[in-house]
Amino acid sequence: xxxxxxxxxxxxxxxxxxxxxxxxxxxxxxxxxxxxxxxxxxxxxxxxxxxxxxxxxxxxxxxxxxxxxxxxxxxxxxxxxxxxxxxxxxxxxxxxxxxxxxxxxxxxxxxxxxxxxxxxxxxxxxxxxxxxxxxxxxxxxxxxxxxxxxxxxxxxxxxxxxxxxxxxxxxxxxxxxxxxxxxxxxxxxxxxxxxxxxxxxxxxxxxxxxxxxxxxxxxxxxxxxxxxxxxxxxxxxxxxxxxxxxxxxxxxxxxxxxxxxxxxxxxxxxxxxxxxxxxxxxxxxxxxxxxxxxxxxxxxxxxxxxxxxxxxxxxxxxxxxxxxxxxxxxxxxxxxxxxxxxxxxxxxxxxxxxxxxxxxxxxxxxxxxxxxxxxxxxxxxxxxxxxxxxxxxxxxxxxxxxxxxxxxxxxxxxxxxxxxxxxxxxxxxxxxxxxxxxxxxxxxxxxxxxxxxxxxxxxxxxxxxxxxxxxxxxxxxxxxxxxxxxxxxxxxxxxxxxxxxxxxxxxxxxxxxxxxxxxxxxxxxxxxxxxxxxxxxxxxxxxxxxxxxxxxxxxxxxxxxxxxxxxxxxxxxxxxxxxxxxxxxxxxxxxxxxxxxxxxxxxxxxx
Numbered sequence: 137x138x139x140x141x142x143x144x145x146x147x148x149x150x151x152x153x154x155x156x157x158x159x160x161x162x163x164x165x166x167x168x169x170x171x172x173x174x175x176x177x178x179x180x181x182x183x184x185x186x187x188x189x190x191x192x193x194x195x196x197x198x199x200x201x202x203x204x205x206x207x208x209x210x211x212x213x214x215x216x217x218x219x220x221x222x223x224x225x226x227x228x229x230x231x232x233x234x235x236x237x238x239x240x241x242x243x244x245x246x247x248x249x250x251x252x253x254x255x256x257x258x259x260x261x262x263x264x265x266x267x268x269x270x271x272x273x274x275x276x277x278x279x280x281x282x283x284x285x286x287x288x289x290x291x292x293x294x295x296x297x298x299x300x301x302x303x304x305x306x307x308x309x310x311x312x313x314x315x316x317x318x319x320x321x322x323x324x325x326x327x328x329x330x331x332x333x334x335x336x337x338x339x340x341x342x343x344x345x346x347x348x349x350x351x352x353x354x355x356x357x358x359x360x361x362x363x364x365x366x367x368x369x370x371x372x373x374x375x376x377x378x379x380x381x382x383x384x385x386x387x388x389x390x391x392x393x394x395x396x397x398x399x400x401x402x403x404x405x406x407x408x409x410x411x412x413x414x415x416x417x418x419x420x421x422x423x424x425x426x427x428x429x430x431x432x433x434x435x436x437x438x439x440x441x442x443x444x445x446x447x448x449x450x451x452x453x454x455x456x457x458x459x460x461x462x463x464x465x466x467x468x469x470x471x472x473x474x475x476x477x478x479x480x481x482x483x484x485x486x487x488x489x490x491x492x493x494x495x496x497x498x499x500x501x502x503x504x505x506x507x508x509x510x511x512x513x514x515x516x517x518x519x520x521x522x523x524x525x526x527x528x529x530x531x532x533x534x535x536x537x538x539x540x541x542x543x544x545x546x547x548x549x550x551x552x553x554x555x556x557x558x559x560x561x562x563x564x565x566x567x568x569x570x571x572x573x574x575x576x577x578x579x580x581x582x583x584x585x586x587x588x589x590x591x592x593x594x595x596x597x598x599x600x601x602x603x604x605x606x607x608x609x610x611x612x613x614x615x616x617x618x619x620x621x622x623x624x625x626x627x628x629x630x631x632x633x634x635x636x637x638x639x640x641x642x643x644x645x646x647x648x649x650x651x652x653x654x655x656x657x658x659x660x661x662x663x664x665x666x667x668x669x670x671x672x673x674x675x676x677x678x679x680x681x682x683x684x685x686x687x688x689x690x691x692x693x694x695x696x697x698x699x700x701x702x703x704x705x706x707x708x709x710x711x712x713x714x715x716x717x718x719x720x721x722x723x724x725x726x727x728x729x730x731x732x733x734x735x736x737x738x739x740x741x742x743x
Contacts, residue, residue, distance in 0.1 A: 145177055145188055148403055157188045167388075168208045176216060178205025185218055185229070197233045200225070204245065207258070211251035214238075214271050221245030224260055225271055233296070239269050248299070252291035259286025259299055264336070266326075273315075279334040283323060289346035290356065296371065297328040298356050298626065325358050325369050337373040339716035342419060347396075349389030351378070357395075359386025364397055366406070379406060380416070391592050410495045414488045420454060420481040423507050425577070429474035429482060430504035431467050434597055439497065441491025444498060446472070450479035462734025474503060512582045512626040515573030519622050519647040520567070522733045566613035566651060566733070572624050572642065574606050580628035584608075587623040588615075591646065596623055615649045617678055622647070650678040650732035661724055661742040663717070670696075670724055671711040679730035680705055686712045688726045 143164035145157040157164075162179040169175050175188045175211035176197060183205055187197040200220045207219035216229040217238070218593075224243045229235035243262035249269075250257050256270045257278065264281035266289065283301035290298050302323035323345035326334045338727045340360055347359035356369045357378065364381040395404040429450065436444050451460030463485060464475040476482060482503060488496050496594050574582050584603040587596035600608060622644040629637035659672035670686050685693040696703075696710040703710075 143177075143179065146174070146552045147214055155419040156192045157186065157194050165204065165206055166208045168210050170210045170216075176208060176210075178208055178218065180204035180206060180221075182662045183220060185216070194600075197225070198229045198235050200227060200235075206245050206247050206261075207249045209249040209256070211254065211256060213254040214251070214256060217249050217256060219246030219249050219258060221261070224262075226256075226258055228271055238271050239267075239275055241265070241267070248286050248289045249600060250289040250291055250297075250594060252295055255291075255295075256600075257289050257291075257297055257299075259301075261285040262525055264301055266297075267706075278328065279326065279415060281324075282327070287323065287344065287346055290348045290350065292350065293354045293372070298325060298348060298369070299425035300325050300345035300348045300358060302346065302361075306552065321362070323360075325356075327356075327369075329373060335373075335405075337369050337371075338367065338375045347386045347389050350391045351389070352391070352393035352406070357389050359389055359395065366395060377416070378405075410490050410493055412490050414490075414495075416486045416488070416498070418484045418501070420483045421503065422454070423480055423482070423505050425510055426452070426480050426508045427482075428478045428508075429476055430506065431471055432474050432484065432504075433471040433502045433643055434486075434498065435470070435500040437497040439492070439494035439496070439562070442494055442496040443469075443489045444496050445487045445489075446726055447485045447487070448474050448476045448482055448503075449481045450476035452480045454481060456481075456483055478508075491528070507578065509580075509632050509638050510577040511572055511637045512576040512580070512628050512640050513591050514626050514642040515725060517570060517572045517622060517624050517642045517644040519568060519570045519644045521647070522731060553727050566610050566611055567609060568647070568649075570624075570644065571607045571609065574626050576628055578628070578631075580631035582628055583630060585625045585627070586720040587625070588620055589623070591619040591621070591693050612649050615651070617650055617652055619646045619648055621645075648678060648732070650676075650730065651736060652677065653734040653736035654681060654728040654730050656726050656728050656736055656738040659724075659726055659738060659740055661722075661723070663719075663742060666716050668714045668717045668722060668724070669711065670714075670726065671709075672726060673707065673709045674726075674728035674736075675707045676728075676730045676734075677706070679732040679734070681708050681728060682731050683727075683729045684708060685727045685729075686709050686716055687727070688714050689723055690725075693727060 143159045143162050144155055145164060146153045147156050159179060162182040164177045165180040166178040176185055177188060178185050181203050183200040183202040184196060185198040185205060188194045194414055200218060202220035202223050204221040205218055206221050209217045211217060214228050218227040218229060221244050224241040224246045226238045226246055227235040228238050239291040241260055243260035245261040246258050247261045248259035258269045259266050264283045264286055265277055266279040266286055268276040268278055285558050286299055286301050287302045288300040292298060300323060303321035321344040322341050324339040327337050328334050343360040343362040344356050346361040349357055351357040358367045358369050362384060364383045364386050366378040366386060368376045368378050381397055381404060381542050382404055383397035385397060386395060387398045388396040395406060395408045432446060446466040447463040448466060449461045449463050453459060456701055461476050466472040466474060484501060486498055535587040576582055583596060586600040586608060588599050589596045623641060625639055625641040627637060627639045654674050654676040657673045660671045668688060673682055674684050684696045686696055687693045694712060696712040722742045723739060724742060725737055728736045
């Protein structure tokens, strides 16, 4: 057994440990015992391999010249195989300690090596590659895993290759010490197929797979980090929990039922006998919100003389602590009511009792719960001003498409039908568009009711109900001029009972409705030497003016120049000079448009 910094090699005899080798400056990251009983350890950092003898003496056996020795394996055909980092190389070292590079990779480290009947396979960190590196053969990538590191490779009794991949790098795990949360991640175990591919046999979503090896029964065992669970992995993907250990992570598994753990270091011998009793505690079930717990149901095989009893506890923290409820028994032999109080998280515990050399087998556990309904959430309600929503028409069916500032496209029909829509972008008089954001934590369907209230009114008036979209366009021509607010009420009643349904509401900022056109006053016309001059004033009581234009003899509209240089206020004086209009009678039209899209036109005849 090897231990971390300072690196120590222990020999276990009975239940007593004896230190055989120690280094103050490095971890002993890997250990190999050959069939002849020779013991080798690799250092990280240092990149050295030491041979350790039964009497505790040792010698420097091989220097890699690299920074780390992360993995080793022994092959009768190829000798001692050494995997290194930061330069990812594999060395084959003979009995005299003379080594040569078998292969090297672009990845930072060779993290795992396994040998079986002359075949050698390695795993890397960085790209997470599994590679056949058998000396004398061409390198061949067996699998490119969707994980950062291949944490272990092992051969089954029949020569089938198994390997584990994880998101937690070995170097990070060793550097982590006792820091809380180190080792958290995920991983998976794969097995090769007859055709030479690889298939995922089991995935661990809550902790990395940190060790792989054959158990005493010949079945492949996998160990995890952050929760130190030991699983038996069947060749077709059947997974059985063998043991849950008290330490944080399983670091190594040997073929005789020996399991080595870290944080703190310990050695377990797992036999093939049947225990009299056992306890299994589940991971905390996350209901995503505070929930009431219903019936617990479980399916088990209970040989004569065996039994299973269940308990539960609940809380509102992801990890059970002193603020959780006490364990409460679940009555019944296969189902019963959960007595734990409402909470976001629930954990169940199964206590198994054996008898007559037999053990109960727990196959499946289900717990019914009803989450507290979380109401929908509304974002700000925006009522766009007419000048913010540009509509482009031209459709033969009298439709108009709006492009909102948020990027949403709105298409609707003009009223009355058959209105001529200009090809150019226009401001749609009497049309307002509102938009809002909405979400539901429970992913319930949301409907919206829209209400309007004038600033001089006390009560809201419903204008639309049970909308399924978060944008709405409506006609304001029936509304009198003034300042209004729009209120949106969101409800998830469609997916909940009337009693449990939730709602949220948001009110817009005040917005102006202006249906009154501007006034054009004091228009004066003069004609001198073939040039026509038009001047006057345009006014609006509510909306700033947008454009003032003049057309002579039904020609094109010409923008006028305001006396102050810019048309942007409620009142603007203007003048326009048109050259070369010729003598005789002339028809002059003045048009004023405000920001609400209202248009006023005044025509005068100059004789």
